[in-house]
Amino acid sequence: MTRDASRVEGPHQDHAGEGRRRASIGARRNPEAEAAILEAARGLLAEKGYSGFSIDEVARRAGAGKPTIYRWWPTKTDLFIDVYSAEKSAALVPPETGALWSDLLAYTRALWTFWRTTPSGRTFRALIAEAQTSEAALAALRDKFLPERLKDVRAMFDEAAARGEIRGEAVPHLLALYIGFNWVRLLTDTIADDPQGIETVARTLAGSPQ
Amino acid sequence: MTRDASRVEGPHQDHAGEGRRRASIGARRNPEAEAAILEAARGLLAEKGYSGFSIDEVARRAGAGKPTIYRWWPTKTDLFIDVYSAEKSAALVPPETGALWSDLLAYTRALWTFWRTTPSGRTFRALIAEAQTSEAALAALRDKFLPERLKDVRAMFDEAAARGEIRGEAVPHLLALYIGFNWVRLLTDTIADDPQGIETVARTLAGSPQ
DNA sequence: CTCAATCGAAACGGATCGTTTCGGAACTGC
DNA sequence: GCAGTTCCGAAACGATCCGTTTCGATTGAG
Structure with a gap:
């Protein structure tokens, strides 16, 4: 790349380290900076949404420079995905009622409550x-989040198949059906509790x- | 609002109408401008996605000024919604096979093909x-698009209820279940034809x- | 003819993404 | 101990975009 060699750049950095500043710790990553960025991003997402x-704003909150991020x-998407990865899969303990329909009933109500009451x-x-x-x-x-977070739900269907309640070959499709139901309710912001609808499903x- | 009265604005408009230009037709809307904007927006959306x-870009393509838009x-969302409204509900003729499961099978395959092969x-x-x-x-x-475009699908379920295949009270929930299945496949870009999955569902x- | 509303061009303010420049700090290899 | 490399954050930049404002011009209504 040909570049102009003559430069007339002005000075930067005029407040000269009077405030707190997280300087480099040498020729390697500063874990503090990484943690501060992820924490700022997580909080921002929870507070103001996407x-x-x-x-x-993440850089401001983390006291970090954008180049560091x-x-x-x-890309921003990569940071977003990373932040989402760190989200706790939450304390959604899969129920063990002994029947698929009552497992689904309990799990769905817990999931919707979780979605409503947390970020x-x-x-x-x-x-x-x-x-x-x-x-x-x-x-x-x-390829990453869905397979990981659906383990519990898939297990409920698998156990039901083992008990003979449903056909084993139908599990992936029933799973897609069940996920879709939750998605359409979440995405249309209609996840108020609906015992009758959930039970029918x-x-x-x-x-x-x- | 207090505003500075002294203005030193430079001149605008220096090419003085040598190119084609769609001028005002008086103190009312110019239908040509409206049509050009909608058409440009529609084409842009089909070409490059959201x-x-x-x-x-819509203004450039339509040869319109942004104030006109x-x-x-x-807002941009309003234009987007308006453009989406104009989309043809498409030639998805609801099948009449006499049984809900085969109606759903045919309809779903047609819907996925429609989603795959058009914008x-x-x-x-x-x-x-x-x-x-x-x-x-x-x-x-x-509140607008879903109720309108689900009329056909809802009718399939209603007719099945009239035939006694399903309970009438279950229709709204089965409908949500069915919509969700299609959504989750569309949103995860997995709407390649899948006869077995569709039949199971x-x-x-x-x-x-x- | 005057007034009002429209038209498109252009510029603006503010926000954002992602990049680059810069002064500085600290570890690594020699 | 000393250069070289890599990191750090501040700041500015280019580009894009949203939504607004200014401006000259056009045209119908009263």
């Missing part, structure tokens, strides 16, 4: 939305008599 | 994503023997 999630996370619902909506724009986010959602998926 | 859908559509799938994904950020888009999606919703 619309208020900007790199500039972009050194480790090439997780909002954050998950943001991830799904981001996945509609970014290929990286879509791949992360489909649970019984339909389990093939139980109504 | 990420490339900017007001500046903002006079009629207060509609991409556009619908964009609307769902937009609804996660904009309250207006969410309201439009939930159709039979589960219809309560048919497997």
Whole structure:
């Protein structure tokens, strides 16, 4: 690349370290900086949702420079995915009622409550939305988060198949059906408690008599 | 508002109408401008998806001024919703096979093909994503588009209830279940044809023997 | 003819993404 | 101990975008 050699750049850095500053710790990553960035990003996402999630604001809150952020996370989406990865999968203990329909009933109500009462619902909506724009986010959602976080739900279906309640070959499709139901309610912001709807769905998926 | 009265604004408008220009037709809307804007927006959305859908680009393509756009559509979301409204609901003729499960099988395969082979799938994904950020888009999606476009599907379930295949009270919930299945496949970009999965889902919703 | 509303061009303010320049700090290899 | 490398954060930049404002011009209504 040909570049102009003559430079007339002005001075930078005029307040000269009177405030607190997290300087470099040498020719390697500063874990404090990384932690501060992730924590700032996590808090910002929980507070203002994805619309208020900007790199500039994360840098301000973390007391970090934008180049420091972009050194480790090439794009905003990468940082977002990383922050989402750190979210606790939450204390959604899968029920063990002995029947698929009542397992689903209990689990669904707990999930909706979790989505309503923590930042997780909002954050998950943001991830799904981001996945509609970014290929990286879509791949992360489909190939990383979904398989990981659906383990418990899948186990409920697998156990039901082992008990003979449903066919084993139907499990992946019943799972998709069940996930879709929760998604459509979350994405249309209609996850107020709905015992009747949830019970109908649970019984339909389990093939139980109504 | 107090405003400075002294102005030293430079001149505008220096090429003086040598190019084609769609001037005002008086103190009222110019339907040509409106049509050009909608057409440009529609084409842009189909070509580049929602990420490339900017007001500046729409204005350029339409040969319109941004103030003209903002006079009629207060925000970008409003224009987007309006463009989406104009999308043809498409030639998805609901099947009449006489049984819910086979109706669903045929309809689902046609829907997925429609989503894959036209800009509609991409556009619908964009609307769902937009609804996660904009309250207006969410309201439009939930209260306007969904009820309207689900008429055919709802009718399939209603007729099945009339035939005694399913309980009438279950219709809204089975509908949500069915929509969710399609959404989750669309939003994770997994709408390649999947006859087995679709059949399992159709039979589960219809309560048919497997 | 005057007034009001429209038209498109252009510029603006503010925000954002992602990049680059800069002064400085600290570890690593020699 | 001393250069060289890599990191650090501040600041500015270019580009893009949203939504607003100014401006000259056009045209219908009264």
